[in-house]
Amino acid sequence: MTATRPAGLRAFYENPAVPVASGPERGRRQAAMLARALGPEPALIVDIGCGDGSAAAIAGPLLARHTLVGLDWSQDALRRAATRMGHVVRGELTDGGLPLLDGAVDAVVFAEVLEHLVDPDVALDELRRVLKPRGHLMVSTPNLAAWYNRALLLAGVQPVFSEVSLRGIHGRPGTEVVGHLRLYTARALREFLVAAGFEVVRVGGAPFHGVPRPLRPLDRIACAAPSLASILLVHARRR
Numbered sequence: 001m002t003a004t005r006p007a008g009l010r011a012f013y014e015n016p017a018v019p020v021a022s023g024p025e026r027g028r029r030q031a032a033m034l035a036r037a038l039g040p041e042p043a044l045i046v047d048i049g050c051g052d053g054s055a056a057a058i059a060g061p062l063l064a065r066h067t068l069v070g071l072d073w074s075q076d077a078l079r080r081a082a083t084r085m086g087h088v089v090r091g092e093l094t095d096g097g098l099p100l101l102d103g104a105v106d107a108v109v110f111a112e113v114l115e116h117l118v119d120p121d122v123a124l125d126e127l128r129r130v131l132k133p134r135g136h137l138m139v140s141t142p143n144l145a146a147w148y149n150r151a152l153l154l155a156g157v158q159p160v161f162s163e164v165s166l167r168g169i170h171g172r173p174g175t176e177v178v179g180h181l182r183l184y185t186a187r188a189l190r191e192f193l194v195a196a197g198f199e200v201v202r203v204g205g206a207p208f209h210g211v212p213r214p215l216r217p218l219d220r221i222a223c224a225a226p227s228l229a230s231i232l233l234v235h236a237r238r239r
Contacts, residue, residue: 023209024058026111026140026231031059033204033235034107034138038066043106046071048098048127049113050088053081059109060085066106071098093123100130107136114141115161115180124196131238137198139234140206144183147218147228148211159183160210174210186227189234198236205229 034045043066047056050070060068070081070088078088091098108127117123127137142161143149149159158164158172163180184192190200205223207216208230222228 026206027055027058029206030140031062035062037136045107046105047109050081051077053084057084093126103132105130109138111140128197135238137236141232143232145185146230147222193236197239199239200236202235204233206231
């Protein structure tokens with residue numbers, strides 16, 4: 001699922017109890033964005049960091065005409081993903097670590113992975129390698145500048161999604177430790193992708209299932225302004 005990690009992080013992500021997704025709505029919105037980008041011609045899509053395949057199962061009906069392959073470094077995750085996806089394969093986001101030929105893939109789904117990476121630069125180099133020229137990259141990641149995080153920072157509170165420890169929650173709302181190592185704003189993510197050799201086509205937003213129920217209508221409204229949304233959705237193409 002990620003570039004080279006210390007052994008402690010590896011054990012952390014092998015734990016099936018660690019949450020791996022931001023909610024089904026993100027999966028549906030990202031799949032719809034990709035389906036529109038691909039059009040009617042059958043394509044090869046690789047879901048890199050597929051985890052247990054739950055997000056792919058949500059996306060499946062919207063991408064039914066295409067071939068969807070799940071890829072992860074965790075054998076345990078792949079065993080679970082195999083019950084939800086037709087094709088799974090093991091690989092790592094190291095230099096040359098993906099078991100795919102140069103320019104072999106029409107589209108890569110890179111959902112809820114970027115925030116966990118020790119070395120995102122090497123990871124994006126590898127994604128660019130396996131994508132065809134003008135191939136599609138669909139990225140989703142939590143938004144450091146989500147509407148509620150802006151208010152929390154003003155109040156001196158650690159933002160949601162950010163973590164200071166893998167052992168517990170300190171200084172921020174929430175109850176789950178999920179192993180986020182870095183976070184992005186919409187501007188930072190766009191600039192990062194461009195610097196890595198991609199053209200950003202569209203930036204969208206998705207809600208987060210962890211937002212308290214009374215605030216969820218506001219969270220959905222914020223998706224209309226992606227820089228304020230809980231989850232950033234980016235469609236980019238390899239240059």
